[in-house]
Amino acid sequence: MKAGTDLAQIGSLVGDPARANMLAALMGGTALTASELALEAGVTLPTASAHLAKLGEGGLVSVARQGRHRYYALADHSVAAMLENIMGVAATLGPKRVLPGPRDKAMREARVCYDHLAGEMGVAMLDSFVGRGLIRVDGEQAEMSEAGASYFAGLGIDLDAMGRKRRPMCRTCLDWSVRRSHLAGGLGAAMLERIQAKGWARREKDSRVVRFTPMGRREFEMMLRG
Amino acid sequence: MKAGTDLAQIGSLVGDPARANMLAALMGGTALTASELALEAGVTLPTASAHLAKLGEGGLVSVARQGRHRYYALADHSVAAMLENIMGVAATLGPKRVLPGPRDKAMREARVCYDHLAGEMGVAMLDSFVGRGLIRVDGEQAEMSEAGASYFAGLGIDLDAMGRKRRPMCRTCLDWSVRRSHLAGGLGAAMLERIQAKGWARREKDSRVVRFTPMGRREFEMMLRG
DNA sequence: TTCATACTTCGATCGTAACAAAACTATCTA
DNA sequence: TAGATAGTTTTGTTACGATCGAAGTATGAA
Numbered sequence A, B: 001m002k003a004g005t006d007l008a009q010i011g012s013l014v015g016d017p018a019r020a021n022m023l024a025a026l027m028g029g030t031a032l033t034a035s036e037l038a039l040e041a042g043v044t045l046p047t048a049s050a051h052l053a054k055l056g057e058g059g060l061v062s063v064a065r066q067g068r069h070r071y072y073a074l075a076d077h078s079v080a081a082m083l084e085n086i087m088g089v090a091a092t093l094g095p096k097r098v099l100p101g102p103r104d105k106a107m108r109e110a111r112v113c114y115d116h117l118a119g120e121m122g123v124a125m126l127d128s129f130v131g132r133g134l135i136r137v138d139g140e141q142a143e144m145s146e147a148g149a150s151y152f153a154g155l156g157i158d159l160d161a162m163g164r165k166r167r168p169m170c171r172t173c174l175d176w177s178v179r180r181s182h183l184a185g186g187l188g189a190a191m192l193e194r195i196q197a198k199g200w201a202r203r204e205k206d207s208r209v210v211r212f213t214p215m216g217r218r219e220f221e222m223m224l225r226g
Numbered sequence C: 001t002t003c004a005t006a007c008t009t010c011g012a013t014c015g016t017a018a019c020a021a022a023a024c025t026a027t028c029t030a
Numbered sequence D: 001t002a003g004a005t006a007g008t009t010t011t012g013t014t015a016c017g018a019t020c021g022a023a024g025t026a027t028g029a030a
Helices: A002-015 A017-026 A034-041 A045-057 A077-093 A102-109 A120-131 A146-154 A159-164 A185-197 A214-225 B002-015 B017-026 B034-041 B045-057 B077-093 B102-109 B120-131 B146-154 B159-164 B185-197 B214-225
Strands: A061-066 A069-074 A111-113 A116-118 A135-138 A141-144 A171-175 A180-184 A201-203 A210-212 B061-066 B069-074 B111-113 B116-118 B135-138 B141-144 B171-175 B180-184 B201-203 B210-212
Touching: A002 A017, A002 A077, A002 B002, A002 B017, A002 B077, A017 A034, A017 A045, A017 A061, A017 A069, A017 B002, A034 A045, A034 A069, A045 A061, A045 A069, A069 A077, A077 A171, A077 B002, A077 B077, A102 A111, A102 A120, A116 A120, A116 A171, A116 A180, A116 A185, A120 A135, A120 A171, A120 A180, A120 A214, A141 A146, A141 A171, A146 A159, A159 A185, A171 A185, A180 A185, A185 A201, A210 A214, B002 B017, B002 B077, B017 B034, B017 B045, B017 B061, B017 B069, B034 B045, B034 B069, B045 B061, B069 B077, B077 B171, B102 B111, B102 B120, B116 B120, B116 B171, B116 B180, B116 B185, B120 B135, B120 B171, B120 B180, B120 B214, B141 B146, B141 B171, B146 B159, B159 B185, B171 B185, B180 B185, B185 B201, B210 B214
Parallel strands: none
Antiparallel strands: A061 A069, A111 A116, A135 A141, A171 A180, A201 A210, B061 B069, B111 B116, B135 B141, B171 B180, B201 B210
């Protein structure tokens, strides 16, 4: 009985179209203001404000005030993973699943999940790291090997700074499009950051799609080969 | 935008208290009739019927007619995993989390997840199998090694019959209480079945809790040690 | 200061979805 | 066959929550 209450609480938060659209927008990882989210959800500011208050109370989003702006973001990695999971079920479930359009194809290939790379390329990346013994995976947990530490440091990632943060460095996140894991956590975020900084890929405007340049793709694949 | 619609669709299905209670009850793995679910949700039969129709349309539950009875069950393993995930987020999220009661303790230790063993003991079981090289895990996927095949056959599990079914034999499922994986899939179901058949444990009435006898616990731990 | 921007709170309206009672259908039992 | 049990459909009521406009608060800019 109580289990049902918990389910219903989260479900009803996610179950409203306006709120769902806001959450989907926040899956992009960038924090957004109330006005932006109102636009995204197609409602006026007052309604958006009410929705965001509920999402905040429910613990699904966090808010950071910055002057007269309020930046909203998903509260937690676990919330992002949950939303991914729900979207995955929705994708496989509906009887009315037509063949995926080109946009969906790009989404399956490479997209942002909260703050790290997801999709086939994200999965391939974790596969490569595991196969080369740089990372060990155990369920949602993961850890870096000695070899991994020197490898990632060599890529220019500041492991010391990352180690000091509370956030776990290595995590995995289940990918709905492939139903396999990709790299999340601080390291996952850092890798995505590197990929963009090197100009291998860039975020598509107003979407979660990550677009690799032809050159970037080659470089990426070379990295995976070691 | 469309991503939000998908989210909202599932969310609103789960978001109704009556439906959420039904789904929670079905997490126990046993198929239930409409009347039983009505009782569980605290609504009259007509209302329950309407709710079940919606859940069916939404693809979250499946129905099997048997004479004048209609047995409802979760549609799919992925639905069960999604609900587990949501419950996990709810458990860590709520600001009003008091210290877990004894019931919660039993739930964390050993419970049924759809049709297999979850909780600390479920996680320990998968750990043992992986550590002894009987099973290899890759994300949500998993597979049995040669050694594993002969080992599980030795436990009296009919692998041939299982292999013929469409359902994958080995899967993993993320455990919300421990945030690590436990064994699911056909093999997971078969193991739970063996545990109960040997009298090591039995289901608690009207709950997902699996209660091990002192003797059963010893035998179980001996099995894990190999 | 004064004005503009970003957001929240209030108040009223409106739809929708949950609900139960009663009537209906289908299956089993005697 | 008649009666009982299991479940669905229909109908009308009710209530909750999403919505917006208008007014209120806080922050920044001129």
